[in-house]
Amino acid sequence: MTQPDQNAVKKPKSAASEWWDTIVVIVEALLIAIVIRSFLFQPFSIPTASMQQTLMIGDYFVANKFVWGYGKHSFSLGRYGDFTLLDFELPISGRIFGREPNRGDIAVFRPVPQDIEYIKRVVGLPGDRVQMREGRLYINGEMIEREEVGRTIDTDSEGDSREVVVYRETFPEGTSHVIQEISDNAPLDNTPEYVVPAGHYFMMGDNRDRSADSRVLSSVGYVPFTNLIAKAEARFFSIQDNIPPWQIWQWPANVRWDRMFQSVYQ
Template identity: 85%
Template sequence: MSSSADKTAKKSATNEWVETIVVVAEALLIAIVLRSFLYQPFSIPTASMQQTLMIGDYFVANKFVWGYGKHSFSLGRYGNFTALDFELPITERIFGREPNRGDVAVFRPVPQNVEYIKRIVGLPGDRIQVRDGRLYINGTIVEREEIGTALDTDSEGDTREVTVYRETFPNGSVHIIQEISDNGPLDNTPEYVVPPDHYFMMGDNRDRSADSRVLSQVGYVPEVNLIAKAEARFFSIRDNIPPWQIWHWPANVRWDRMFESIE
């Protein structure tokens, strides 16, 4: 009886281990499917989208709303993070709708192998220009309203005073931008004509953003290189402190920026 009981106990323990492994494997599979096809988390390492997305913000991006493109299933690279880089051999996006002007997009510029995040300013066929710090779309100046000043700190710790504006696109999309001045290096540009099936991107922190205005670095972004639409912040911490360092949370977590949609 003792030997039989021991065998039963060992069999039960083995079954429990097998069940645990199966549960863990299923959870990993679900996480991989969610990340690959539906939603993917990202973090912000630079100042180019402040105040909309601050350094140390963590957000989730919708991967299916625009369908799937060349880099949709790559875990990719973002900032200093490097992971699996898988590229689909396709030239057009499949499924999904077209992006809207004003959407905040995660994408892969053609000359780069890292993910960028910027706001979609120009649609295919649009004429985009910046003159004296003001954005023009198809020859018409984009409305902006000054709402105050703020201090902006970049990833190198350089702090500048900025003027904050509420900008309204022709389609009614409203968002916040900021400028150090209206006479910076990218505040007077030639007119850009967005090619078919491409988009023109700009950062909301206009004087601290390398974006489509810099053709050699970002330039026009092919539709097939769009990865996801930024939808909501779920965590935010100052100074790019790793989230697992919970002992820094009380003084550094930006509680007011958590669980908010991205406009």
């Protein structure tokens, strides 16, 4: 029986074959990335001040797309300027798989009157009564505990800087988070009582006086469960002034290293 020649040399591939193999690898990598973004985790960035200090302008975070299951907007893969990578509605009225959000979760969602993604904190659950009185949040008639923890300067996306009071707010379930207030007499600091409809959620920004949220019924309002897209989990990059992250030469002076690779629930 003839033994194979252990020193045999494989025939080199042609240039065309090598190019084809490279294309196949690239396509496979893109398909894997699309599957991950569609079904598991998707990155988002923060362009506005409505969730500061929890999520600052220029923060990049990853959001969990499967924890709440999948709704009609779950397969929007994001926008880059005026270009939408992928955005289509699934022909479903509810959600498949997953669980319902908890109070205090940070949600990426699509408001009913809008065609862009918002990010806010889940404050009101279905059936809750929510109201702001003199800057204080009331849920089901109970004033939510808050404790002042400091003061700082808050700058919005237009460069307008204001002194704000920083509070730690604690929900009845025991979870807490940081909020900011310019004052307790801003336009959305005194509201009527909102009654959250069944199957809907009431969202508010942590930067209370710089957030258009469910308190503005005409632009955000109550958010249907099916319109939730993902739950924010952790920051993985942060840079000042919304500088594009590909401008690596600006990193040394502008990257906020202390905000990277941290949970958004602190």
